[in-house]
Amino acid sequence: MRKWNRLPALLLAMVMALGLTGAAFAAESKGYADVEKHWGKEYIDTVVEKGLIDGKTETAFAPDENMTRADLVLALYRLANSPANGADAENPFTDVADDAKYKDAVIWAYSQGIVAGKTADTFAPDGSVLRQEIARILNIFAAKQMKKDSLTNRVDELSGYPDAGDVASWAKDCMNWAVASEFITGTSGGKLDPSGTATRAQVAAILCRYMDDAATGDASKDDPRNQDCTKENELLVVSFGTSFNDNRVATIKAIEDDMEKAFPDYDVRRGFTANIIIEHVYRRDGEQIDDVKEALDRAVKCGVKNLLVQPTHLMNGFEYGDLRNLLEKKYADKFESIRIGAPLLTSDDDFAKVAQAMVDAAKDAVTDGETAVCWMGHGTSADSNSVYAKMQQVLKDAGNDNHFIGTVEAAPTAADVVKMVKEAGYEKVILRPMMIVAGDHANNDMADESDPESWYSVFTAAGLDVTCQINGLGEVKAVRDLLAEHARAAVDLKDVDIASQPNPENPDNQEKPETLADGTYNIEVECEQSMFKIDSCELNVKDGKMTARLVLGSESFDKMFVGDKNAAKLAAEGVAEGVAADGKTTFTLSVAELDKALDYAAHSVKKDEWYDRTLTFLSPEA
Numbered sequence: 001m002r003k004w005n006r007l008p009a010l011l012l013a014m015v016m017a018l019g020l021t022g023a024a025f026a027a028e029s030k031g032y033a034d035v036e037k038h039w040g041k042e043y044i045d046t047v048v049e050k051g052l053i054d055g056k057t058e059t060a061f062a063p064d065e066n067m068t069r070a071d072l073v074l075a076l077y078r079l080a081n082s083p084a085n086g087a088d089a090e091n092p093f094t095d096v097a098d099d100a101k102y103k104d105a106v107i108w109a110y111s112q113g114i115v116a117g118k119t120a121d122t123f124a125p126d127g128s129v130l131r132q133e134i135a136r137i138l139n140i141f142a143a144k145q146m147k148k149d150s151l152t153n154r155v156d157e158l159s160g161y162p163d164a165g166d167v168a169s170w171a172k173d174c175m176n177w178a179v180a181s182e183f184i185t186g187t188s189g190g191k192l193d194p195s196g197t198a199t200r201a202q203v204a205a206i207l208c209r210y211m212d213d214a215a216t217g218d219a220s221k222d223d224p225r226n227q228d229c230t231k232e233n234e235l236l237v238v239s240f241g242t243s244f245n246d247n248r249v250a251t252i253k254a255i256e257d258d259m260e261k262a263f264p265d266y267d268v269r270r271g272f273t274a275n276i277i278i279e280h281v282y283r284r285d286g287e288q289i290d291d292v293k294e295a296l297d298r299a300v301k302c303g304v305k306n307l308l309v310q311p312t313h314l315m316n317g318f319e320y321g322d323l324r325n326l327l328e329k330k331y332a333d334k335f336e337s338i339r340i341g342a343p344l345l346t347s348d349d350d351f352a353k354v355a356q357a358m359v360d361a362a363k364d365a366v367t368d369g370e371t372a373v374c375w376m377g378h379g380t381s382a383d384s385n386s387v388y389a390k391m392q393q394v395l396k397d398a399g400n401d402n403h404f405i406g407t408v409e410a411a412p413t414a415a416d417v418v419k420m421v422k423e424a425g426y427e428k429v430i431l432r433p434m435m436i437v438a439g440d441h442a443n444n445d446m447a448d449e450s451d452p453e454s455w456y457s458v459f460t461a462a463g464l465d466v467t468c469q470i471n472g473l474g475e476v477k478a479v480r481d482l483l484a485e486h487a488r489a490a491v492d493l494k495d496v497d498i499a500s501q502p503n504p505e506n507p508d509n510q511e512k513p514e515t516l517a518d519g520t521y522n523i524e525v526e527c528e529q530s531m532f533k534i535d536s537c538e539l540n541v542k543d544g545k546m547t548a549r550l551v552l553g554s555e556s557f558d559k560m561f562v563g564d565k566n567a568a569k570l571a572a573e574g575v576a577e578g579v580a581a582d583g584k585t586t587f588t589l590s591v592a593e594l595d596k597a598l599d600y601a602a603h604s605v606k607k608d609e610w611y612d613r614t615l616t617f618l619s620p621e622a
Contacts (some may be wrong), residue, residue, distance in 0.1 A: 032061040040201030046211075047204045052078050063201035070102040070125035071200070072134065073115055075207060076141050077105030093123040100125070114140045132171035132194035134203065135178040138210060146219065148286045153180040155279060161186060162570060167194040180283055183209045217246030219285035222253055225270040226290045229302040233266040235259055235487065236295055238323055239312040241272035242439030243280040251437045251474025255312055255483055262484045266308065271295035273319055292326065300334045307331075310341040310487040312436050312474065314377070317384040318503035325502040325509055327493055338493040341486035344436070344473075345387050346498060350482065355394045357478035358434070359403065361471070365430050372402045372426035374417050375434035376446045376455055379407025382501050388412070391434075402426065405434060406455075408445045414458040421464065428465040431455055436479075438472040446470075516541045516594075521620040523594075525550065528614040532557075532602065535584055539591065539617065546591040548617060555580045559603035560587045565610035568601035594619045 032055060035044050040063055047053045048061070052075040056062040077083075082104070089107050091098070096106050106123055109115040115137055118124040129137075143151045152173055157180040158164040167175050175194060178184040183206050187193045198206075222245060225237075237256050242248050252270070260268045271292040272278050278289050290298065299307060309327065313320045320343050327338055345351055362373045377388050388405050395403045401424070406417035421429060433442040447468040448454040452461075459466045473479045502509040521539045525548070533553040540547045550560075560576045561568035568575065578585040592598060600613045 031059060033059055035061050035063060038063050038201060040204055043204040043208045044201060046208050047075070050078075050211075052207060053200065053204060061200065063204075064199050066128035066197045067134075067200050067203040068125060069115070069123065069127050069129045069133075070100075070106065072129050072137065072203060073109045074102040074105040075203070076114070076137070077102075077108055079207070079211075080108075080141070080145065083108055093117055093121060095122045096125060109137075109141075112140075112144055114144065128197040129203075130194070131184065131192070131196050131198055132167055132175055134198055134206065135184055135194075136171050136174040138183065138206065139174040139177050142210065142214070142284075143286070145214070146286050151177055151283060151286055153177045153279070153283045155180060158192070159570065160566065161190065161192045163191045163193065164570075167192060177283060180279075181209075181213060183213075213284055216244040217249070219245045219281065219287050221245070221249045222287065223256070224287055224289045225256060225268060226288055226295070226298070227267075227269075229267040229269065229299055229304050231265065231267045232303070232305040233263075233308070234299050234304040234306070235263050235266040235268045235308045235310060236271050236292075236299065237268060237310055237312060238271045238273065238292055239436065240319060241274045241277040241289070242437040243277050243284070244437070244439040244443065245281075245285070247438045247442075247470075247472055251472040252312065255436075255474050255480050258480045258484055259310065259487060263308070263487070267304075269295055269299070273322065292323065293330075296326075296331050296334075300331070305336040307335045307338045308341070308487060308490055309338065310483060310490065311343055312483060313343045314434075314436065314473075315345050315380075315384040315387045316343050316498050316500065317380045317382040318501060318506075320384075320498075321382070321500045321502035322506055322509065324493075324496070324500045332493065339490040340493055340496060341483075341488075341490040342498060344479065344483060344486070345391070346486070351387075351391060351394045352398075353482055354473070354479060355391060355398060355400070357473070357476045357482075358432075359395070359398075359400050360478070361473075361476050362403075362430060362432060362469070365467070365469070366402060368428075370426065371428040371430060372404060372421045372424065373430045373432060374421065374455070374459070375403065375405045375432055376414075376441070377405060377407045377434040378441060379410025381410065382503075383499070384501065385410045388434075408441055414455045418459055418462045418464070421459075422462065426464075429459055429467070431459065431466060431468045433470070433472060436472050436474040438470045438475075442470050442472070515544045516546070516620070518542050523548075523620050524618045526616040526618065528597070529611075532613050537617070539620070546594070546617075548587075548589045548591050550587045550589055552578075552585045552587070553583075555583060555585050556605060557585060557602040558605045560589060560613075561601040561603075561610070562590055562592075562599075563601060564599045565601040565612045568603070568610045591617050593617075 035041050044061055044063060053071060091103065091107055092110065093106065096103055102125060139151055143149060153176050156176065158167065158176050171194065237259055239252050256268055256270060270289060272289050273292055275291055278291055281287050281289055311320055311323055332338065345354060358375065366373060379385060388407055392405045404417050404420050406412040406414055431446055433446060435441060444451065446455045447470055449456055451457060456466055456468055518541050523537050523539045525534050525537045527534060535551040535553040538549040558578050561571055561574060576587050576589055578587050594617050597614050597616050600615050601610045602613045603610050
């Protein structure tokens with residue numbers, strides 16, 4: 001999704017400083033004959049409009065020419081608002097002329113450690129920049145913008161690429177970061193091509209993706225609250241989380257700050273339930289936020305005796321159920337006491353207070369009596385999705401007939417809300433998120449004008465005059481006060497009477513199957529792929545670990561692997577070699593679980609290809 005209109009403050013300042021030059025670039029970009037039908041037109045138009053990359057001539061951008069080292073450094077220099085190098089800055093490179101337009105950029109990038117020379121005194125400004133060089137240069141640049149030495153990604157994203165081993169050791173971490181951030185994507189054939197060059201259009205795309213990712217505000221204004229506790233009492237504020245920095249500060253941090261004032265005898269700490277958000281913030285901003293388990297383990301290690309947990313969840317949905325389940329099963333005996341507060345919308349009084357807070361938050365924009373306010377909730381497949389219908393009724397009963405509620409992922413849908421609005425006779429609409437934070441859903445699913453499926457687009461297509469207000473409920477003082485009330489009214493974990501529904505797809509909530517006694521069993525195996533003929537299977541169990549001696553009724557396959565075919569192709573170890581005899585082939589394979597479809601791969605002798613095979617090892621008959 002394109003969000004380049006929401007650029008970092010440093011980039012906006014740079015564009016303003018350019019004045020008419022930026023406007024001239026914007027006009028020129030539309031006249032580039034070699035861009036009009038190019039796949040990268042949108043990216044190119046953006047970097048030209050922002051004054052980051054110049055055209056080769058007044059009428060040509062040369063999108064398919066290789067990006068040079070000088071032009072890449074110049075683009076980043078401009079993106080950083082052309083910082084001064086100092087009047088006496090020394091030019092260490094003999095091949096960077098004093099009158100070169102990129103001179104200041106090269107000296108700046110070199111002094112910052114963003115780029116090195118090709119030799120001690122040469123920079124090779126016209127040389128092509130390689131893909132792994134781009135990853136490293138962009139990584140160091142991004143880190144410097146965050147006042148960090150480097151940024152990393154803790155999840156391995158490179159192993160899925162067949163040429164991951166070709167990435168130079170000095171670039172591996174940076175390439176993993178760039179791939180995880182989706183700044184650099186695979187080339188044709190699904191390869192990284194680390195030593196390959198990049199075109200000017202490809203670099204334009206990379207810069208636009210970076211600008212998009214960096215456009216959510218200043219992470220330094222946040223407090224991750226991951227310090228070790230200093231008191232016997234801890235209040236752990238549990239939130240889903242958001243990677244949108246400004247709104248995280250305006251909502252989650254605001255809630256935590258209010259909790260700190262309300263509970264002076266407690267250390268207030270943070271725990272997010274969305275690890276994908278935790279990793280995104282860490283990768284982009286270098287900010288370490290604890291997930292709930294990490295926060296709880298930290299509290300145990302620090303000797304916290306009395307734990308108070310307050311979720312910021314809107315309802316008692318899967319997130320709340322998972323939290324309860326974790327506390328009850330893993331941490332109930334780790335503290336002298338555990339109390340937990342209720343989600344935001346629990347009692348009838350909660351609904352009444354939040355409904356009034358919602359009405360008050362939007363009242364200044366609906367004074368004409370002709371505007372509807374449409375609230376976008378997340379929606380869930382859990383039973384708690386009923387809170388949206390209940391809130392709709394509470395609003396209606398209070399006389400707020402111009403307020404309507406829908407969801408992103410459940411019912412009512414955006415189309416349902418449009419129908420209600422039009423039937424009520426409204427032509428103007430304000431869209432607001434019915435969520436604690438205004439993060440990805442609010443900015444993209446609700447307000448993205450370029451997405452034909454966003455609420456903005458759906459409502460606009462229906463002929464309605466739409467205005468978006470991207471403000472989370474956590475910005476509303478009355479909502480924060482209610483959460484503090486819930487924390488004060490928290491009850492002992494064993495005494496909670498709120499319905500709890502853990503997410504059935506969360507592995508932590510799934511009952512572990514009973515393990516078989518040690519021994520050998522003859523079992524049946526089912527395969528979803530009919531061409532895979534299984535003759536017999538003998539299951540061996542020892543110390544709880546299961547190994548299958550699987551016999552195929554042919555010699556068509558010579559290798560098997562626990563995992564899918566893509567993993568098998570890249571596997572350096574773990575491939576099981578078959579033993580062929582008398583027209584049959586025997587494999588020895590590990591089995592993770594019985595009575596569950598498991599991924600395996602089998603290698604065809606004839607076609608020299610790996611194929612996916614889905615096997616279910618059935619429990620032995622009693």
